Ligand SMILES: O=C(O)CCC(=O)C(=O)O
């Protein structure tokens with residue numbers, strides 16, 4: 705299909721619900737679930753170490769060091785499958801990326817809380833390309849303080865591609881809530897361009 709705009713105030717969102725054919729998305733989900741070096745990292749909250757409710761991994765160019773939720777990440781070198789995806793998504797999005805954060809939501813209990821991808825390493829108006837594989841999950845967005853707009857949600861099916869660009873991170877937060885539905889795993893990849901430390 706094609707990337708089409710989702711029109712919301714102070715948001716620059718493009719969405720293709722069928723960027724990748726379903727059989728290919730299924731095969732990639734199986735391959736990456738097996739090949740990626742998954743970790744369950746802990747975040748420090750009120751002086752306590754809390755394991756993140758999902759598995760994660762970070763791949764990228766050696767210079768793409770990143771700090772996220774107070775955790776610092778050394779990128780692993782690109783797997784061939786991830787390098788090929790990066791190239792394909794760069795062409796589709798007319799953007800450049802030097803890294804990818806992978807999140808594996810093992811079932812409906814795994815989730816991601818409200819946040820914006822506004823780390824300084826990403827610059828003021830980052831382009832982030834989000835590819836989803838596996839179970840469809842609901843991706844919620846809500847306005848940050850100062851923006852009068854209604855919250856909304858997008859269902860992200862397997863093989864879908866969502867681009868967040870421009871001022872989106874400045875004005876909106878997003879989250880992937882838990883669901884009580886009995887669902888299988890979902891793997892999300894967010895391609896990012898991280899400024900190198902110099
Ligand atoms: O899993 C998703 O769709 C969202 C992931 C996300 O927001 C992130 O990695 O920063």
Ligand SMILES: [Mn+2]
Pocket residue numbers: 819820821878
């Ligand atoms: Mn995010």
